[in-house]
Amino acid sequence: MKLKMETIFIESEIRMYIPYGHQTITEEDIQAVVEVLRSDYLTTGPAIGGFEQKVAAYTGAKYAVAVSNGTAALHIACLAAGIGPGDEVITTPITFAASANCVLYCGGKPVFADIDPVTYNIDPADIERKITSRTKAIIPVHFTGQPCEMDEIHRIAREHGLMVIEDAAHALGAGYKGRKVGSLGSDMTCFSFHPVKPITTGEGGMVVTDDEGLYRRLCLFRSHGITREESLMGKDEGGWYYEQLELGYNYRMTDIQAALGSSQLEKLDGFIGRREFLAGRYDKAFEGCSGFICPSQLPDVESGWHLYVLQLLEEGRKEAFARLREAGIGVNVHYIPVYRHPYYQKHGYQDTSCPHAEQLYQHMISLPLYPGLTEEEQDYVIRQVKGEGALQ
Numbered sequence: 001m002k003l004k005m006e007t008i009f010i011e012s013e014i015r016m017y018i019p020y021g022h023q024t025i026t027e028e029d030i031q032a033v034v035e036v037l038r039s040d041y042l043t044t045g046p047a048i049g050g051f052e053q054k055v056a057a058y059t060g061a062k063y064a065v066a067v068s069n070g071t072a073a074l075h076i077a078c079l080a081a082g083i084g085p086g087d088e089v090i091t092t093p094i095t096f097a098a099s100a101n102c103v104l105y106c107g108g109k110p111v112f113a114d115i116d117p118v119t120y121n122i123d124p125a126d127i128e129r130k131i132t133s134r135t136k137a138i139i140p141v142h143f144t145g146q147p148c149e150m151d152e153i154h155r156i157a158r159e160h161g162l163m164v165i166e167d168a169a170h171a172l173g174a175g176y177k178g179r180k181v182g183s184l185g186s187d188m189t190c191f192s193f194h195p196v197k198p199i200t201t202g203e204g205g206m207v208v209t210d211d212e213g214l215y216r217r218l219c220l221f222r223s224h225g226i227t228r229e230e231s232l233m234g235k236d237e238g239g240w241y242y243e244q245l246e247l248g249y250n251y252r253m254t255d256i257q258a259a260l261g262s263s264q265l266e267k268l269d270g271f272i273g274r275r276e277f278l279a280g281r282y283d284k285a286f287e288g289c290s291g292f293i294c295p296s297q298l299p300d301v302e303s304g305w306h307l308y309v310l311q312l313l314e315e316g317r318k319e320a321f322a323r324l325r326e327a328g329i330g331v332n333v334h335y336i337p338v339y340r341h342p343y344y345q346k347h348g349y350q351d352t353s354c355p356h357a358e359q360l361y362q363h364m365i366s367l368p369l370y371p372g373l374t375e376e377e378q379d380y381v382i383r384q385v386k387g388e389g390a391l392q
């Protein structure tokens with residue numbers, strides 16, 4: 001009897017908490033996973049190629065390589081790009097640490113360019129200022145799902161002979177000048193399928209590319225650097241024979257995850273439509289109110305609306321954060337500028353100066369945004385952010 005009451009209590013507590021992001025899993029998703037569990041292949045089976053083909057077709061890329069998470073996608077992309085000791089790679093500080101860590105994994109050096117104060121994406125003009133003779137690549141991050149100014153970034157990359165690896169963890173399904181992210185002309189584009197991302201596989205990631213050579217290298221680095229392809233091997237000693245050509249990793253995705261991903265992809269456009277609708281409701285609620293700055297969209301992009309980042313100018317962000325968490329709202333801060341982390345501070349980033357990133361970091365707060373957020377829940381969030389209405 002006591003146990004039952006506790007359960008009910010815990011359930012009502014969970015329901016009162018509105019997270020900043022949450023997956024949407026349907027009965028079809030569950031069935032797709034169950035089918036794989038009843039099949040012969042749990043990994044390296046047909047669901048992997050199926051999911052890769054679907055993402056390639058959806059994004060308009062030629063090749064896709066599924067991996068165990070988005071960080072692994074960034075890591076093998078840097079390896080395939082040939083990033084190594086002494087190489088510099090330019091990225092934004094307003095991102096998850098993985099966008100820069102992937103460069104460190106390869107022995108390279110992340111260099112932070114400041115953000116544009118309007119879009120919060122990496123500022124192409126500051127990329128140009130940060131280029132040195134050692135710069136090898138740019139990792140633009142489509143922050144909150146809004147694509148970066150890719151035409152300008154590609155012009156800079158062409159002029160200086162740099163690779164471009166898009167961190168599109170927020171931006172599967174987003175568009176730029178009528179094209180989908182994944183076919184904007186970069187060397188490689190990386191996605192994440194973590195539960196809060198546009199679609200989920202639990203953990204998961206993917207790299208897409210149009211370049212066959214990069215595709216082959218990505219496949220190698222995903223699985224120990226091992227190949228069985230005759231065209232890549234020096235010799236063939238028999239039917240058992242394979243060769244390790246590079247020092248790769250086990251970054252494979254399971255078929256269980258891939259089946260979930262294929263099923264989720266069918267719903268992606270609907271998810272984004274719902275996110276856009278809810279973002280529009282936030283805009284309406286906060287626009288014209290003093291004390292708030294709503295996110296800005298460029299006219300020629302279609303955001304994936306991964307996050308809704310509001311700037312608070314009147315109420316202190318620390319106080320507002322504590323107050324909203326107290327009210328059962330899982331607000332968050334995306335992101336602490338990467339160079340501020342102790343690991344980076346210890347490794348030579350004390351003098352990194354990105355004034356726009358610093359300014360944004362002082363005021364930003366991420367409000368709940370995900371397809372399953374109801375309008376009633378959102379209205380509650382809006383009232384609480386504005387400081388209207390008593391705590392529930």
Ligand SMILES: *Cc1c(COP(=O)(O)O)cnc(C)c1O
Nearest residue numbers: 069070071096098169192193194
């Ligand atoms: C989530 C995320 C990643 C890492 O993806 P995981 O699947 O969690 O490894 C990388 N970059 C950005 C911008 C992200 O949001």
